[in-house]
Amino acid sequence: MALSRIASSSHASNLLKPLSAALSIRRLISSDSTDPLTIETSLPFISHKCDAPPRAVDTSASELFSFFRDMATMRRMEIAADSLYKAKLIRGFCHLYDGQEAVAIGMEAAITKKDAIITAYRDHCTFIGRGGTLLEVFGELMGRICGGSKGKGGSMHFYRKQTNFFGGHGIVGAQIPLGCGLAFAQRYSKEENVTFTLYGDGAANQGQLFEALNMAALWDLPAILVCENNHYGMGTAEWRAAKNPAYYKRGDYVPGLKVDGMDVLAVKQACKFAKENALKNGPLILEMDTYRYHGHSMSDPGSTYRTRDEISGVRQERDPIERVRKLLLAHDIASEKELKDIEKQVRKDVDDAIAKAKECPMPDPSELFTNVYVKGLGVESFGADRKEVRATLP
């Protein structure tokens, strides 16, 4: 089933043909150029109870260039995390996002840092997209004090308050009501911002999704629910878990849009459309058709429930970074060499961050008791008799 889907989307791999037909003159565009460039998405949007946005996406050379660089950084970061896990520097759970980078990057391109994003445990790249640094990522993964959550959260608990990234949640689906709460707060304070609540195809079968959807639709909350459909809920394929795998339709009265999640421009267009709509009409569901190359987590080889051919097939046909690379080359925005240089630089940045994170110390034992409570009304962590102070809250 999954294989047939890949085969049917193979026509999308030939990007050059429609583009070179549209562009009659090939010109050398500087990679810093912000002149508008219009590119068509490879697949049309499929909509449910709403009008689909146009396939022609407004972008620019510099934006495409930044897409490439950011996605390459994310890809390199996840692969480095894989090696660190195998070297036992990262322990516990490590859910990698490689293959799905277009969703994080495309979403960021369409919104501002005042809009809120909340996601589940596959959050390393979303954190980077929201302004997190590589040092904070590797520090947190290795449990060091320079990590985003001071080493106390781990892989599944990245947060960035200043850019409205609300995490980072380990329990499947539990972030969806939280996302509704963020949208509720936005409506309460009358801000013109939206909340993107991301969940997976596995979480799409959770009751709390429908409860939250009902409330969001009832009160017209500016919540956009994004289903990152990578077709597998850990080891269970979507057709074995969901009676109706058309996740964009499952909102029933809530409009939905199915998007090619491996095409960063399509994601950008869909998120832009969703933001405009949510501010006017209330919640919306976006289903991003995407794919993860790694298994569910580092403990899952990822090949017991899908064939290696399938994985390599997607990598060849639909890889988001390759797509952007071809676009950049086709529009002469950058040369092969420049792109290779960027990849080298990215590799170096990641290695530097890892080296720096390795030097960072582990948290001090007193950190065990910090941040359990917020200091207020005199809450201190005493020993039982109130004489021995175990920790004073910062």
Add this chain to the structure above:
Amino acid sequence: MATLFQGLPSSTAFSSSNKFNHAPAPTSFSGTWNNERKSSIVTVRSDARWSPVLNSATHKPQRLITNAVATKADSSLASTSSKPGHELLLFEALREGLEEEMERDPCVCVMGEDVGHYGGSYKVTKGLATKFGDLRVLDTPIAENSFTGMGIGAAMTGLRPIIEGMNMGFLLLAFNQISNNCGMLHYTSGGQFKIPVVIRGPGGVGRQLGAEHSQRLESYFQSIPGIQMVACSTPYNAKGLMKAAIRSENPVILFEHVLLYNLKDRIPDEEYVLSLEEAEMVRPGEHVTILTYSRMRYHVMQAAKTLVNKGYDPEVIDIRSLKPFDLHTIGKSVKKTHRVLIVEECMRTGGIGASLTAAITENFNDDLDAPIVCLSSQDVPTPYAGTLEEWTVVQPAQIVTAVEQLCQ
């Protein structure tokens, strides 16, 4: 001080001697039948007369005034108009606290089932929706997991929601949100997010409400790190704790009791906020420390009257703060009396009393002359039949017997 009625006859054997001073003034109760869907509150009109209760299960309901506070001799005498403060019922005190905080801070909002237009199933939020609007007093659909999650998500951005569970037992459906998101987010985010929510609702064993509507969730929630738990028992501490909980930056679970909503008492006119982590000294004494909270406070005070008659001098402390325990006040008391009796409504296994016993034993073992006795409810689902339900919960007679045994 507040008074409570025992609707059903208890098997307490009162001595017929009326040695002690008690104030015979009437304290009236307004009785209401609340016939709404999930619960009923029973209140009984009183008069001032005190008569001895015979040991018979078929005896008519007796009117009792629990006034065993040794230091106050004349507190409830005279007419109510000349005293400072104003009288109200416990649910009105909660509402007053809530209203004052909502006026003070526009970020405070309420969400729960039937809190808005209906006014709250126990009338705690009555009139607030008309005053503050539908968004600030939000009627949610019946989706505890999600609206609790929603409240927590809103709190992450700076709002201060008060999430009402119509009955604490329904919050079991929101356990994931309360444990993982409410309790742990401040820690796992490295201190970035505060969750200043208040989760409140009535719990405890009521009058024949059935097993599922008589749960004591404080025993299930007590292990969750990062939350604070408080239990109110009088109109005075209900208002104070409500205000303190709303102002706290930490998530606070405020346990109310179904049977205590119609307690009447006089509270000060001035604004006051109580401390969330402090216990309340109800009756100072010398012989034994009785630790209790919520409804059991009244059973203890009733037993205290008998004990005072028999010549004992119990020190009664309403612990109020269920997490963290106020070991300071408790420790001082233990060092004075050297005997501890815990009376709680939780079940024997894994209840608040079990944790409190462990905490006291760990810290004050040298000060104890006798093992700690913990009286808890039976480890059974609360039965419907009235007599059975009565035996599930600790009764004053059992408290008296326990103190007598402890003080031998």
